[in-house]
Each structure stands twice: as C-alpha cells, then as structure tokens.
Amino acid sequence: MFLPMTMQEAKKRGWDEFDFICVTGDAYVDHPSFGIAIVSRLLESLGYRVGMIAQPNPQKPSDFQKLGTPKYGFWVNGGNIDSMVAHYTAAKRRRSNDAYTPGGKAGKRPDRAVTVYCNKLRELYPNANIVIGGLEASMRRFAHYDYWADKVMPSILVDSKADLLIFGMGEKQTEVIARHLAGGGQADQVRCRGVCYLTDQLGLPADAVSVASFAKVSENKLSYAKATHTEIEEQDHIRGKHIIQKQGNNLFLVQTPPMEPLSQEELDRVFALPFERMYHPSYEAMGGVDAIKEVEFSIMHNRGCFGNCNFCSIAFHQGRTVTCRSEQSVIDEAISFTKNPRFKGYISDVGGPSANFRRPSCDKQLLHGLCAQRKCLAPKPCPNLVVDHREYLDLLRKLRSIKGIKKVFVRSGLRYDYMMLEKDDTFMRELIEFHVSGQLKVAPEHCSPNVLDCMGKPHIEVYERFSERFYRLTKEVGKEQYLVPYLISSHPGSTLQDAVNLAVFLKKHHIRPEQVQDFYPTPGTVSTCMFYTGLDPYTLKPVFVPTTQEEKWLQRSLLQYFKPENRRAVATALHKAGREDLIGSGPGCLIPPERSHAGAGAASSAGRAQGAKNVRAEKNSGSSKEKGKDQRDPAFYGRRGRGRSAPAGTPKTGKNSRYAKKGKR
Known part of the structure; x- marks a missing residue:
C-alpha cells in the first residue's frame, strides 16, 4: 500500500493527522532507487504516520497544506537529482522533458527546489521542524559554486531556512532525528553524525577543522580550492572531523563527522521494506513516470565507491566505503520479481555505484579509514587493493538460476580497470556470455593522460587492454557484442590539442559516438572546483579550463x-x-x-x-546523459551511483559487422 498523498487516503488508514510529512521534487515513486521512498518507508517502519507531498506548486499554498500540520515535522528533498540538473542541460538550456514527472512534463518543480519548498513551508508553518536531505541538499551543504548562477552560494541551510541537513545516505540519521523530535526535541538541536546545522560562535565544537568562510571563498579562488580539499578529505567516517565554515555575521555552519555506513544486516532491512516498486497509481492517467522503467526490475546490491572519480558526486555523498547486501537479500528481491505480473523475466541490472565492487578496497581501511589524498585505482591501482569477483560472480550465477528469470543483465557501472586486475578471465568470460545485452557500457572518459589525471581516472592503456580482452572473449564465446565507451568533452584540463588527440584515438579504434556529453559542473565535486577556480584542489596547481x-x-x-x-x-x-x-x-x-x-x-x-x-538544437534533444540516463537513473548523482553517463558509441570492427553492413563504417 502506498503512503497517503491525500487526507482521503489517510482516513482509509484511520488517520486524522500525520507525524511526519515528506515533501519531494519528484513524483511519488515507491522504489528503493528513490531516496525519499527509503526515508518515508523507514519512518513508517518505526511506527510513525507518514504522508507524501510530491511536486507541490510554490504558488499554491494549498499544495503544502493539504495534509495539515505534521505532529513532528517535515522532511524535504529536491528529488533524485539536483533540481537545476533536472531543468537545464550543460549548455544551460531548458530541458523539454523530466523523467521524474508524470507524463515527462518539464517544469513541475521549481529551480532550487529544496530552498523554494522550505521557504514556503517556513512561511506557512513558522514553528515547524524542517529537515532537508537528498542529493541537492547534501552536495550543497557548504558554500559552493553554482554553475547556473555563475557564483558562489552559501550553504543551502542558510538560503532554505531549514533547521537541519542530513548529508549522505541518511537512514541512521533519520532514525535518530525522528526519535528526538517525537520526544519533544527540536531539529536544530540534533548533533548526531552525518548532519549539518547552523550555530553562533558559542555553539561551535572544540574538535573541529575550519575552512575559509563563505565571504572568503566567494572572492578568493585559492581559498575556495583549499576549502574544497579539506571538505573532501574529511568525508571518512573513521578519521573525519567536524568541519566549520562561517556563513555570515556570527553564523557558522557545522558539519558533524560522517555517519557510519549501514552494516550488511541493516542494509538488508532497508531493502526488505514494503516498497510497491512503482509510481503512485494517481499518475497512471497522466502517462505514468518514465523514471521507473530502468529501475523497476533492477537490483542494487552495494553502496559507496572507492573509485572516487573527480567529476562524480558519490564520494562526497555516499562515501568511498563499499557496503553490500547479503546474497540472500538480493536473491529474495529477485524471487519477488517473479511474482509481479509486470515482470517479463528480465532483470535489467545488478549493480550500484560500481557494479563489480562487493567489498571494501582493502582491509586496512576497516580500522584506519580510507587513505587521505590517495585514490585506490587511479592513476595506478594501490598495491594494497584486494581484487576479488568471486562473490559477485556467485551471486550472478544464483540469480540466473532462479525459476522464472530468463536473463540477468549488468548494464553499466562496471569498473573495467578493477576487472583487469583479476588473475584469470573467469568473471569477464561469464559476464560476456550471460550478462551483456549486446552492448557493454564502460567509462574511459578520455584518452589524454593529463585530462584523465584531472578526472581521477586510470590512463587509456588500461582501457585498450580491456577492449582487446573483451573482444577476444566475445569471439571465443561465439557472440557479437560491442563496447559502448562513455566520453566527456571539455572537462577541466582538456585543451583543444587533447580533444584532437581524443578524436584521433576514436578514429584509430573505429569508435563513432552517437552523442557526446559536455562536462557538467554540478555542485560539490572536485571537477567543479577545478572548473570554477582553475586550480587542482589536491595540488593547487593551475588547470586549463575550457569555458x-x-x-x-x-x-x-x-x-x-x-x-x-x-x-x-x-x-x-x-x-x-x-x-x-x-x-x-x-x-x-x-x-x-x-x-x-x-x-x-x-x-x-x-x-x-x-x-x-x-x-539551440540541444534545447530539445539533449545529450544521452542529459535527456536519457540522468533523467531516469539516480546513479549519476549518487543513489545508484554509476557516477556519470555520456555518449553512446560503438566500435565498428570487421568488414562483416552488422554496423558495416548498414554503411556506418
């Protein structure tokens, strides 16, 4: 049963008021790929009466008042992706559709939805507790460069007038906060891990590191880059400290240390919550919600990503520590698909931020946290990295053996550089033979070493070796399948000469991208810091930026x-x-x-x-990232976390390939 969206639905449950009301910029889709669905179901599991307000019109107070005044407070998020990304292409042109809205209609949420919603709630309910979370709030928790306004903006807590901000994956914080509010406390008094709050100088914690103030980072790009470096490096739940940033006259933002990731048992319980795995039936007459199509019968088996690409939001949002669901939890979810009349026998994906991670990168981090100022995979893999696909392979084997399941796909999110560290071909061979639907999406992103270093990606030689192995194994298993490389143009560090080198690389390898993704500076990432400051925040060295x-x-x-x-x-x-x-x-x-x-x-x-x-054409068409994947898959911004999506492209190899026959050589 869906959570109530109207008082009529509430009365059917025997309710005349709500404990908590969730407000979201997306349509109400009750699926674990949607952060607000997890939060609302978790609150319900704790015994609270929860209502949903989806995509309210800020010009209509009645949209915010239709469920009355909640007993304990509001939970607000902007949707699965930042509302500005939902509205605009990388060229800052209005999108013509929104996969998270009924019928795909654009413009059903306001720009900067979290801020607009909270300000309206504060106007209508001056004394209510307002807690914000989700990707838009999480990535904007510090003073941040806003690409669309082309300026540095303060913490979203300041502009939204909310009481408390949850950053990261918020299940543990949600439980702590809910119990605090139900016990008569106020949201702005919560001091658990994984939250941000505003305070005066007297309320500052003693064990904290400070970063340059909002005023300073607004006028000094070097200060902005240094602040970004500190903010990134303290996002470890073992070694991370409190962070303080002054926002105004005697007004300070405090970020508490990150919350510990959920244990496997806790993660299993989250995915066992009674999700309907579909959009609310009231949307059917409007054409449904397209975002469900790619995820309804997909499975997320992990969280976190130690790949830590600089343009991706995952490290700053979900964290670098990988946690996984148990095999039984995943298998139970797959079995439940076979009982769903909409299921046709095909699991569309078994993945997460990086599909083939089933463990932390090394055992050292379990006690000491992830290494500061080092990446596990780039530019070269750490010698302490543990590479093991056996558990993931065993999981895939068990899933494809379930009665009623015809095919189990792994569509994207695979770290090919991690695969290349395996000692034998067992995993890749079975992946190619059983789990690829004709095309496998991987993400080399570029070919120039300096650009890849700015991206935090391995150098292109790794991709070339992977490509050779992929096509060799594809031939050995008797299939005709192709790699689809994701590529990003105009990333910081990419000169015109680098772009020429990439074109030459594509020509040499017979790759013809159908669509190309320009770099999109989204809030809170290392690459966005480079875009704004022209500096690498890790080294403080200048970086060329195409603007x-x-x-x-x-x-x-x-x-x-x-x-x-x-x-x-x-x-x-x-x-x-x-x-x-x-x-x-x-x-x-x-x-x-x-x-x-x-x-x-x-x-x-x-x-x-x-x-x-x-x-002008892009306004209506968009790139594959902008119009397609970004709109329907929360991966790019952290919930499922592939961390990026870019153009489709297919190698044309051999005079008898089906692409050659179509004259697309």
Whole structure:
C-alpha cells in the first residue's frame, strides 16, 4: 500500500493527522532507487504516520497544506537529482522533458527546489521542524559554486531556512532525528553524525577543522580550492572531523563527522521494506513516470565507491566505503520479481555505484579509514587493493538460476580497470556470455593522460587492454557484442590539442559516438572546483579550463568529427591546434580537404554559427546523459551511483559487422 498523498487516503488508514510529512521534487515513486521512498518507508517502519507531498506548486499554498500540520515535522528533498540538473542541460538550456514527472512534463518543480519548498513551508508553518536531505541538499551543504548562477552560494541551510541537513545516505540519521523530535526535541538541536546545522560562535565544537568562510571563498579562488580539499578529505567516517565554515555575521555552519555506513544486516532491512516498486497509481492517467522503467526490475546490491572519480558526486555523498547486501537479500528481491505480473523475466541490472565492487578496497581501511589524498585505482591501482569477483560472480550465477528469470543483465557501472586486475578471465568470460545485452557500457572518459589525471581516472592503456580482452572473449564465446565507451568533452584540463588527440584515438579504434556529453559542473565535486577556480584542489596547481561556447563546441565536434555538419567546426579546431595534417584523404585523417577553403577565419565563423545552432538544437534533444540516463537513473548523482553517463558509441570492427553492413563504417 502506498503512503497517503491525500487526507482521503489517510482516513482509509484511520488517520486524522500525520507525524511526519515528506515533501519531494519528484513524483511519488515507491522504489528503493528513490531516496525519499527509503526515508518515508523507514519512518513508517518505526511506527510513525507518514504522508507524501510530491511536486507541490510554490504558488499554491494549498499544495503544502493539504495534509495539515505534521505532529513532528517535515522532511524535504529536491528529488533524485539536483533540481537545476533536472531543468537545464550543460549548455544551460531548458530541458523539454523530466523523467521524474508524470507524463515527462518539464517544469513541475521549481529551480532550487529544496530552498523554494522550505521557504514556503517556513512561511506557512513558522514553528515547524524542517529537515532537508537528498542529493541537492547534501552536495550543497557548504558554500559552493553554482554553475547556473555563475557564483558562489552559501550553504543551502542558510538560503532554505531549514533547521537541519542530513548529508549522505541518511537512514541512521533519520532514525535518530525522528526519535528526538517525537520526544519533544527540536531539529536544530540534533548533533548526531552525518548532519549539518547552523550555530553562533558559542555553539561551535572544540574538535573541529575550519575552512575559509563563505565571504572568503566567494572572492578568493585559492581559498575556495583549499576549502574544497579539506571538505573532501574529511568525508571518512573513521578519521573525519567536524568541519566549520562561517556563513555570515556570527553564523557558522557545522558539519558533524560522517555517519557510519549501514552494516550488511541493516542494509538488508532497508531493502526488505514494503516498497510497491512503482509510481503512485494517481499518475497512471497522466502517462505514468518514465523514471521507473530502468529501475523497476533492477537490483542494487552495494553502496559507496572507492573509485572516487573527480567529476562524480558519490564520494562526497555516499562515501568511498563499499557496503553490500547479503546474497540472500538480493536473491529474495529477485524471487519477488517473479511474482509481479509486470515482470517479463528480465532483470535489467545488478549493480550500484560500481557494479563489480562487493567489498571494501582493502582491509586496512576497516580500522584506519580510507587513505587521505590517495585514490585506490587511479592513476595506478594501490598495491594494497584486494581484487576479488568471486562473490559477485556467485551471486550472478544464483540469480540466473532462479525459476522464472530468463536473463540477468549488468548494464553499466562496471569498473573495467578493477576487472583487469583479476588473475584469470573467469568473471569477464561469464559476464560476456550471460550478462551483456549486446552492448557493454564502460567509462574511459578520455584518452589524454593529463585530462584523465584531472578526472581521477586510470590512463587509456588500461582501457585498450580491456577492449582487446573483451573482444577476444566475445569471439571465443561465439557472440557479437560491442563496447559502448562513455566520453566527456571539455572537462577541466582538456585543451583543444587533447580533444584532437581524443578524436584521433576514436578514429584509430573505429569508435563513432552517437552523442557526446559536455562536462557538467554540478555542485560539490572536485571537477567543479577545478572548473570554477582553475586550480587542482589536491595540488593547487593551475588547470586549463575550457569555458567559452566556441571552445566547448569545437571540442565536442571533434568527438563527432565524422558528421558532415561538424566538418567546418572540426576544420577550425584542427587549424587552431596546428594539426592541418589531419585534414586530407589519408587513412589517418579526420576530415577531407574542403573544396573551397576560405581559411581558418571563415571556418571559425562557420564553427561559431554551427555551435550556436547546436546549442539551440540541444534545447530539445539533449545529450544521452542529459535527456536519457540522468533523467531516469539516480546513479549519476549518487543513489545508484554509476557516477556519470555520456555518449553512446560503438566500435565498428570487421568488414562483416552488422554496423558495416548498414554503411556506418
């Protein structure tokens, strides 16, 4: 049974008031891929009466008042992804649809939804407890650069006027806070792990580290980069300390140390909550909610990611420590699918932030926490890293043996660099033979070493070895399957020459991306810090940042050099990069010579015109990340956590490949 969205539904349960009311920027989808669904079901399991207000209109007070005044307080989130990302492309153009809204209609939530919702609640319920959480609140907990406003904004606690902020995966905090409020306490008095609160100087904890104030990071980019470094490094539940940041005159933000991850038993209990695994039936007449399509029959078996890519929100939100559900919990969920009349026998994914992580990266971190200023996999794997796919492989074998299940897919989120550290081919062979649906998505992201270093990714040689092994094993098992590499253009560190090198790499490997993702500076990530400051927060060394519309378009066009409409822009880019040798009819050239070439100046003008045309087109089409995966999969922003999504691309190998037959060589 869904939680009540109206008083009529509440009365059917015999309720005339609610203990807690959850307010969300998404449609109400009762599925564990949705953070608000977990929070609401957890509160229900603790014995509280919980109501849901989904996508209220800030211009209609009645939307916020329809369930009355909650006995203990409101829980507010902006949805599975930041509301600004839900509304705008990387080019800051309005999206034409929203997969988290009934019928896919765009604009059903306000910009900066958490702030708008909380301000309206504070106006209507001046004395109510308001607790915020979810990705939008979590990633904006400190003073942060806002790409859409192009300025540094204070902690979202300041602008929202909420009492308390939960960061990270909030089940433990939710229980502590709920019991505190039910016992007569106030939300702004909570001091458990995993929360942020505002206080004056007298209320500051003694055992804390300080970062530069909101005023300082707003005017000094070096201070911003140093603050980011400290904020990132203290996000470890074992060694992390309190963090203090001044927000205004005698107003300080305090982040308590991160909450301990759920144990396996606790995680199993969360996924055993009575989710309906579907959107509320009231949305059916509106066309349903598209976001459910990719996750209804998918399984999340883990949380956290020690991959820690710089452009991804997971390390700052979920954390780097990997925790997993038990095999039995996952199997029970799969068996429940077979009893669902909508299930057709296909499990769409068995994954998480990184699908093939079933344990922490090493045993040392269990006592001492994850290493500061070091990554487990990049640029080279740590010698202490423990690589073991046996448990994950055993889980996949058991899932595909369940009666009523035809196929179990692993669609994305696989760390190929982790796979390449295995001593034999057992896991990869079975993955290719049984769990790939024709295409396997992996994320090399770029090919240039300096760009990959800025991304926190392994160098491209690892991907090349993986590709060779993938196609060899694919041939050995008698299948025709392809890799789909995710790529990002215009990431900090990427010069025009780097983009040219990537185009050459794609040409060499017969990869033709159908869509390309420009780097999207979302709040709270290391890459966004680089974008804003031009500095690497770990080293404080300068980083080149492509910022102009023309430069971004030229880099993006190079990744699709084979498209006739991009030819002028590619010519401009090659002239600017001094790589005219790539214009010609030779096998290594990217584009043919122009019939009547008017010089780089004319090409540049045409490139700018094409760039403007592309931006206009993007308003309606979007990239694969913007229009597709980001909209339906909370992974990119932390709940399931693949951490990124970018263009689809398929290698064309062999004169008899099905792609060659279609004339797409």
